[in-house]
Amino acid sequence: MDGSLSGLGDISTPGRVAGPDEGVTAQELALATRNHGLPLEALRYEVTPPGLHYVLVHYDIPATEADGWRLTVGGRVLRPLTLDLDALRARPAVTRRVTLECAGNGRARLTPRPVSQPWLDEAVGTADWTGVPLAELLAEAGIAEDAAEAVFTGADHGIERGVEQDYRRALPLATAADPARDVLVAYAMNGAPLPPQHGSPLRLVVPGWYGMAHVKWLRDITLTPTPYTGFQQSVAYRVRQAAEDPGEPVTLIAPRALMVPPGFPDFMSRTRVVRPGRVPLTGRAWSGHGPITRVEVSEDGGAVWTDAELHRDPDHPWAWTAWRTTWTATPGLRHLTVRATDARGNVQPMTQPWNRGGFANNHVQRVEVLCTPATTETAPAATETAPAATGTTPAATETTPAATEPRSARPPA
Amino acid sequence: MDGSLSGLGDISTPGRVAGPDEGVTAQELALATRNHGLPLEALRYEVTPPGLHYVLVHYDIPATEADGWRLTVGGRVLRPLTLDLDALRARPAVTRRVTLECAGNGRARLTPRPVSQPWLDEAVGTADWTGVPLAELLAEAGIAEDAAEAVFTGADHGIERGVEQDYRRALPLATAADPARDVLVAYAMNGAPLPPQHGSPLRLVVPGWYGMAHVKWLRDITLTPTPYTGFQQSVAYRVRQAAEDPGEPVTLIAPRALMVPPGFPDFMSRTRVVRPGRVPLTGRAWSGHGPITRVEVSEDGGAVWTDAELHRDPDHPWAWTAWRTTWTATPGLRHLTVRATDARGNVQPMTQPWNRGGFANNHVQRVEVLCTPATTETAPAATETAPAATGTTPAATETTPAATEPRSARPPA
Numbered sequence: 001m002d003g004s005l006s007g008l009g010d011i012s013t014p015g016r017v018a019g020p021d022e023g024v025t026a027q028e029l030a031l032a033t034r035n036h037g038l039p040l041e042a043l044r045y046e047v048t049p050p051g052l053h054y055v056l057v058h059y060d061i062p063a064t065e066a067d068g069w070r071l072t073v074g075g076r077v078l079r080p081l082t083l084d085l086d087a088l089r090a091r092p093a094v095t096r097r098v099t100l101e102c103a104g105n106g107r108a109r110l111t112p113r114p115v116s117q118p119w120l121d122e123a124v125g126t127a128d129w130t131g132v133p134l135a136e137l138l139a140e141a142g143i144a145e146d147a148a149e150a151v152f153t154g155a156d157h158g159i160e161r162g163v164e165q166d167y168r169r170a171l172p173l174a175t176a177a178d179p180a181r182d183v184l185v186a187y188a189m190n191g192a193p194l195p196p197q198h199g200s201p202l203r204l205v206v207p208g209w210y211g212m213a214h215v216k217w218l219r220d221i222t223l224t225p226t227p228y229t230g231f232q233q234s235v236a237y238r239v240r241q242a243a244e245d246p247g248e249p250v251t252l253i254a255p256r257a258l259m260v261p262p263g264f265p266d267f268m269s270r271t272r273v274v275r276p277g278r279v280p281l282t283g284r285a286w287s288g289h290g291p292i293t294r295v296e297v298s299e300d301g302g303a304v305w306t307d308a309e310l311h312r313d314p315d316h317p318w319a320w321t322a323w324r325t326t327w328t329a330t331p332g333l334r335h336l337t338v339r340a341t342d343a344r345g346n347v348q349p350m351t352q353p354w355n356r357g358g359f360a361n362n363h364v365q366r367v368e369v370l371c372t373p374a375t376t377e378t379a380p381a382a383t384e385t386a387p388a389a390t391g392t393t394p395a396a397t398e399t400t401p402a403a404t405e406p407r408s409a410r411p412p413a
Numbered sequence: 414m415d416g417s418l419s420g421l422g423d424i425s426t427p428g429r430v431a432g433p434d435e436g437v438t439a440q441e442l443a444l445a446t447r448n449h450g451l452p453l454e455a456l457r458y459e460v461t462p463p464g465l466h467y468v469l470v471h472y473d474i475p476a477t478e479a480d481g482w483r484l485t486v487g488g489r490v491l492r493p494l495t496l497d498l499d500a501l502r503a504r505p506a507v508t509r510r511v512t513l514e515c516a517g518n519g520r521a522r523l524t525p526r527p528v529s530q531p532w533l534d535e536a537v538g539t540a541d542w543t544g545v546p547l548a549e550l551l552a553e554a555g556i557a558e559d560a561a562e563a564v565f566t567g568a569d570h571g572i573e574r575g576v577e578q579d580y581r582r583a584l585p586l587a588t589a590a591d592p593a594r595d596v597l598v599a600y601a602m603n604g605a606p607l608p609p610q611h612g613s614p615l616r617l618v619v620p621g622w623y624g625m626a627h628v629k630w631l632r633d634i635t636l637t638p639t640p641y642t643g644f645q646q647s648v649a650y651r652v653r654q655a656a657e658d659p660g661e662p663v664t665l666i667a668p669r670a671l672m673v674p675p676g677f678p679d680f681m682s683r684t685r686v687v688r689p690g691r692v693p694l695t696g697r698a699w700s701g702h703g704p705i706t707r708v709e710v711s712e713d714g715g716a717v718w719t720d721a722e723l724h725r726d727p728d729h730p731w732a733w734t735a736w737r738t739t740w741t742a743t744p745g746l747r748h749l750t751v752r753a754t755d756a757r758g759n760v761q762p763m764t765q766p767w768n769r770g771g772f773a774n775n776h777v778q779r780v781e782v783l784c785t786p787a788t789t790e791t792a793p794a795a796t797e798t799a800p801a802a803t804g805t806t807p808a809a810t811e812t813t814p815a816a817t818e819p820r821s822a823r824p825p826a
Contacts, residue, residue, distance in 0.1 A: 010746075011684035011783050023436015029521060030683050032442060033533050036449030041473040042609070051464035051608050058680050060454040061465075075802030108442060116681065120446050151800035160680040165797035195464050196455070222800045230797055267471050267573040268529065270443050271424035333423075370424050384578035384643055387564035387635045389488030 012159045015243070017112040017356065024108070028118045037122025043260045043284050046126065046313075046322070047097065047190060053125030054211075055197045056102050056117060058167055059158030062217050066193065066201035071185065075151070075222035078142030085201055088132050088187055095130040096182050096207060097316040099286040103210035103237055103250045107358030114358035121258060121365050126284075126319050127198075129205045131186035135179040137221075143177060147223040150176040151230075152204050155217035163231045169215050170228035171206065182207045182318065185218065207318035208252050208288035210360065212237050239355045247355075253288030254362035255348055257295045257323065257340035261367050272369040279327045281308070283338060284320035290343035295323040298337045302350055302364075305339075331373040339364045425572045428656070430525040430769065437521070441531045450535025456673045456697050459539065459726075459735070460510065460603060466538030467624075468610045469515050469530060471580055472571025475630050479606065479614035484598065488564070488635035491555030498614055501545050501600055508543040509595050509620060510729040512699045516623035516650055516663045520771030527771035534671060534778050539697075539732050540611075542618045544599035548592040550634075556590060560636040563589040564643075565617050568630035576644045582628050583641035584619065595620045595731065598631065620731035621665050621701035623773065625650050652768045660768075666701030667775035668761055670708045670736065670753035674780050685782040692740045694721070696751060697733035703756035708736040711750045715763055715777075718752075744786040752777045 018025070024032075035056045042052040066085050073081040102123035107114055109121075138150070154167040175181050184205040187194060194200040199216030206213040212232065233249070240247030260282050263274035285292045291312060296305035308325040327336070339348040352363035431438070437445075448469045455465040479498050486494040515536035520527055522534075551563070567580040588594050597618040600607060607613040612629030619626040625645065646662070653660030673695050676687035698705045704725060709718035721738040740749070752761040765776035 008679075008686065008783065008785065011682050011686070011781075012679040013681070023438060024442050025436060026521075027681055027683065029437050029442075029445060029531055030533060031681075032445040033450045033531070033535055034452045036468075037446045039447045039470065039474055039610070041476075044476060045609075049609055051466075051468070051610055053464075055449075055464070057452065059678050060674075061452055063454075063457060075800065108439075118442055118446070120443060122446055153799065158677045158680055159686060163795045163797055164686075168797065168800070170800075196458075196462055197452070197464055220799075222802055224800050224802055228800055230800070261473075264571045265472050266421075266425040267571055268426070268440055268444075269424050270440070273421065273424070273572060273577075368424075370421065372421065382576045384576055384581065386566070386633075387488065387581070387583075387637050387641055387643070389635055389637055 008159060008164070009162055012162045014161055015357065016115050018115055020112065024118055025115060028115060031117045035117055037119060038125050040122060040258060040261050043258055044282070046319070047128055048125040050190065050192075050195065053127055053198070054100070054102060054123040056104070056123065056211060057156065057197060058160065059156045061196050062155040062157070064155055064196070064200055064217055069201050069219075071202055071219060071221070073137060073141045073221045075224055076144035076147035077138075077223055078144060079140070081137065081141050085187060088185065088202070091132045091136070093130050094133055094184060095128050096184060096205065097126060097128050097319040098205055098207045099124065099126045099318065099320040100211050100214060101253050101256070101286070103212050103359045104357075106352065106361030106363060109363065110352060110354055110358050110361065114356060116358060124258070127189045128191065129184055129186040130188035130191070131184040131205070133179060134183040134185055134204070135177050137185060138177045143173065143223060146225040147173060148226060149173060149224050149228050151222045151224055151228045152215040152218060153220040153222070154215045155219050160231060161235065163235070165231055167215065167232065168230050169213055169232050170224075170230075171213060173223070175206070210250055210253055210288075212250065236357065237359060238357065239359055241356060243356065250359045253286065254360055255285065255287035255289065255292065255340045255342040255346050256362045257283060257285035257338045257348065258365050259283035259297070259336065259338045259367060262327070262369060272367060274329050274369055274371050276329055276331055276371055276374055279329045280324065281327050281336070282322070282324045284322055285340035286320040287340065287342035287346065289346055291317070292321040292340050293343050294341040296339055297325055297327065299327060299334050301335050302337055329369070329371040331371050334369045334371060336367040336369055337364050421572060421577070422575055425575045427574055428770065429528050431528055433525065437531055438528060441528060444530045448530055450532065451538050453535060453671060453674050456671055457695070459732070460541055461538040463603065463605075463608065466540055466611070467513070467515060467536040469517070469536065469624060470569065470610060471573065472569045474609050475568040475570070477568055477609070477613055477630055482614050482632075484615055484632060484634070486550060486554045486634045488637055489557035489560035490551075490636055491557060492553070494550065494554050498600060501598065501615070504545045504549070506543050507546055507597060508541050509597060509618065510539060510541050510732040511618055511620045512537065512539045512731065512733040513624050513627060514666050514669070514699070516625050516772045519765065519774030519776060522776065523765060523767055523771050523774065527769060529771060537671070540602045541604065542597055542599040543601035543604070544597040544618070546592060547596040547598055547617070548590050550598060551590045556586065556636060559638040560586060561639060562586060562637050562641050564635045564637055564641045565628040565631060566633040566635070567612075567628045568632050573644060574648065576648070578644055580628065580645065581643050582626055582645050583637070583643070584626060586636070588619070623663055623666055623701075625663065649770065650772060651770065652772055654769060656769065663772045666699065667773055668698065668700035668702065668705065668753040668755040668759050669775045670696060670698035670751045670761065671778050672696035672710070672749065672751045672780060675740070675782060685780060687742045687782055687784050689742055689744055689784055689787055692742045693737065694740050694749070695735070695737045697735055698753035699733040700753065700755035700759065702759055704730070705734040705753050706756050707754040709752055710738055710740065712740060712747050714748050715750055742782070742784040744784050747782045747784060749780045749782055750777050
C-alpha cells in the first residue's frame with residue numbers, strides 16, 4: 001500500500017469553519033456543482049417543476065430499482081411488516097403539497113462560514129407528494145408500549161466526518177405516528193414516480209420539518225425504546241456554538257419569505273435591472289411553525305416596511321403562501337428586503353445569529369436592484385439589436401455605447 | 414437618484430480571471446447554486462433522467478407559455494414563416510439522442526481561473542430530443558441566394574459584460590440547413606414537453622456542438638447575408654489568450670470521457686472508498702468531431718493505460734458511448750484517470766491548455782480513490798450500526814473507533 005496512506009481519517013475530516021478571508025473552497029464547489037437550489041425566478045410556480053426543486057444528496061444517488069424494493073417496518077412493533085411498492089400502492093393514496101427547505105439554507109452567508117454545502121437563499125421547493133400515511137403503517141404494525149422513536153434508514157451509503165454510515169434519522173413517535181402531522185411514505189412526486197435524486201422509489205416526507213428528516217431511498221423503519229443517537233441526529237443537524245456543545249436539534253422550518261427577483265439580471269453579478277415606475281413584487285413565504293401571517297417588503301434596507309397581500313390556499317396547509325405587492329421604482333441602486341412572520345410570532349431576523357453547522361438560518365433576503373434613469377446620459381451601456389437581414393453589419397451598436405430601452409433621443413455623450 | 418449610481422457599467426463588469434490565491438467568489442457561487450451539473454453517478458443512465466441533466470441559464474428562466482408561442486422564420490428567406498406549437502407538432506416528428514456539454518465545462522480547474530460559471534467536470538447530459546428538422550423548416554421558407562447564416566434568438570433577456578441583450582447565437586447555413594447535421598427545433602425532451610429550464614416551449618438542438626449553440630426559449634430565426642457579430646458570437650464563446658484577441662470560435666465538442674466514481678464517497682471531500690479486489694469501472698465518452706474510438710484508464714496518474722471496452726449504439730450516433738473495464742484495487746490512495754480518443758485522432762490532454770474564457774476544456778478526469786486495507790489497524794474510523802430495538806444505546810460504536818466492513822477480528826489498537 002501507499003506509504004502516504006494512514007486511513008479514512010485523512011479523507012474524512014471534522015467539520016470546520018472557513019478562515020477570515022477564505023473564499024469558497026474546491027470541496028464546497030464540488031458540492032455546489034452536484035446539488036442545486038431553486039433558481040429564484042422559479043418561485044413563480046406554486047408547484048415546483050421537475051428539476052427546479054432543490055436537491056441535496058449526502059453521498060451518491062444510489063442505484064435503486066422499484067422492482068424488488070422492500071420497506072421493512074420492525075423493532076418495537078407487534079407485527080413486523082415487509083412491503084413492496086405494489087403493497088404500498090394498493091393502499092388508499094394520500095397527496096400532500098409540501099414546501100421543503102434544506103436545514104443548511106443560508107449557510108454560505110454566515111461569517112465565519114461553516115464549510116459544507118454552500119447554500120445562499122435558494123435551497124427550497126414545493127411538490128405534491130403521494131404515498132401512504134406513516135401513521136397508518138405504524139398502526140398496522142402495532143406500536144409496542146415501550147416504543148419512543150422511529151428510526152428511518154435510506155440506501156445512500158458514505159462517510160461523513162469520519163463515520164461510515166447509511167443515511168439515517170429518527171423522529172419521535174409523537175410526530176411519526178400522529179395522523180395530523182401528515183407524515184408520508186411517498187412513492188410519487190407531482191404525479192410521477194420519484195426521480196432518482198428525490199429518493200426513488202420511496203422516501204419519507206415530514207411536512208414542516210427541514211429536509212434532513214425526509215429520508216430518501218427509504219428501506220427500513222425501526223421503532224426503538226430509547227432516543228436514537230446516530231451521526232445525523234447527534235453529531236450533524238445540531239444548532240451549536242462550539243464543536244463540543246451538544247447543541248439543540250434542528251427540527252421545524254423557521255419562517256422565511258423569498259421574492260422573485262424583479263426585472264432582469266446581469267449574468268455575473270445577478271444584480272437586477274428595472275425601469276422606473278410600478279414594479280410588481282411577488283414571492284412565497286413559509287414556516288414549519290404555523291401559517292404565515294405577515295410578509296413585509298422594504299426598499300431602504302429595513303427602515304420602512306410595506307405589507308404585502310397574502311394568498312394562502314387552505315387546501316394546502318403545508319405549502320408556501322403566495323404574496324404580492326407593488327413597488328414604485330425610482331432611479332438608483334436599491335436594496336429590496338422581504339421578511340415573513342408566522343402565527344407563532346416568529347419573525348425573520350435582519351442579521352442571522354451564527355451557529356457552527358450553519359443550520360436553520362432564516363435571515364431576510366436582500367435583492368440588489370438598479371433602477372435605470374428614464375434618460376440615459378449617466379447610464380452608458382450597449383444594447384444589442386436584432387440581426388439585420390440586409391447587407392450591413394448586423395450588430396453595429398454592440399461596440400458603441402448606446403441607450404437601453406426606453407431609448408433616449410439624444411446621442412450618447 | 415442615488416449619488417452612488419453611475420450606470421449599468423457598475424453592475425456589469427468586464428470578464429476577468431481570478432487572482433493567484435483567490436477562492437471561488439460569491440458571484441461564482443451564486444451561479445453555482447442556480448445552475449447545476451450531472452452528479453457523476455448519474456452517468457449510469459444512458460438517457461439522463463429529468464433534473465439530472467446539466468443546466469446553464471445565462472439570465473432568468475423566462476416565464477413562457479406554450480399557448481400563443483410563435484416561432485418566426487425570416488430575414489433572407491423567400492417565404493417568411495410564423496409557426497405555433499400546433500403547426501410544429503403537426504409535422505413529422507424526429508427524435509435524436511444527443512449528448513450536450515457546456516462550453517465552460519472544466520473552467521474552475523484552470524489556473525488562473527476565469528471568473529464565470531465555475532464548472533468542474535460535470536456540465537453534461539444526454540436526452541432524447543423530439544422536434545422538427547431545421548433543414549425542413551428552412552427549405553419550406555426558401556433560403557435566399559445571398560443568405561449565409563441563421564441567427565437564433567431566445568426569450569431570455571439580460572445584461573452581460575455591459576451589453577443588454579436577448580440571448581442570440583448564429584450557425585453557418587452549411588450546418589443549419591444540412592439534413593445530415595440533424596439540427597432540430599425541439600419541443601420535447603425524453604418524451605415530455607420541454608421543462609422550463611431546458612427551453613420550454615421550443616429550443617434549438619445542434620448535435621455535436623457545445624451547449625451555447627442550442628438556443629433555448631427559441632422565438633426567432635433570421636437568415637442574414639453576413640456573419641453575425643453579436644455578443645454571444647464575437648465577444649463570448651471565443652478561445653483567446655488575452656481580452657483583446659479576436660480568438661477562435663467555440664464550435665464542436667472536444668472528446669471527453671467521464672467515469673462513474675467507484676465505491677462510495679466521503680460527504681465533504683468526495684474522495685471515494687473501495688474495498689480491495691476487482692472493481693468494475695464504467696462511464697461514458699463523447700466527441701462532437703466523430704465517434705469515440707478509444708477509452709483508456711490509468712491507476713497511476715497516466716504512466717500505464719488500460720483499454721476499456723466500448724459499447725456504441727449505432728442507432729444513436731450523437732449520444733455518448735458507454736465504456737467499461739475492471740480495476741484490481743489494492744490498498745492505498747489511488748488516482749484513477751480516464752481519457753478518450755475520437756475518430757479524428759483527438760485525444761484528451763493530461764494538462765489543459767489555458768484560455769481566458771475557460772472554454773472547450775477537455776482535460777482528463779481524475780478520481781481520488783482510497784482502497785481500504787483488508788485489516789483495519791491503520792484505518793481507524795467509526796462505523797454506524799443499525800438502530801437497536803432493545804433497551805441498550807443504539808449506536809454505541811459511533812463514538813468508538815471501530816472497523817469498517819469487512820470487520821477485523823482484532824480490536825482497535
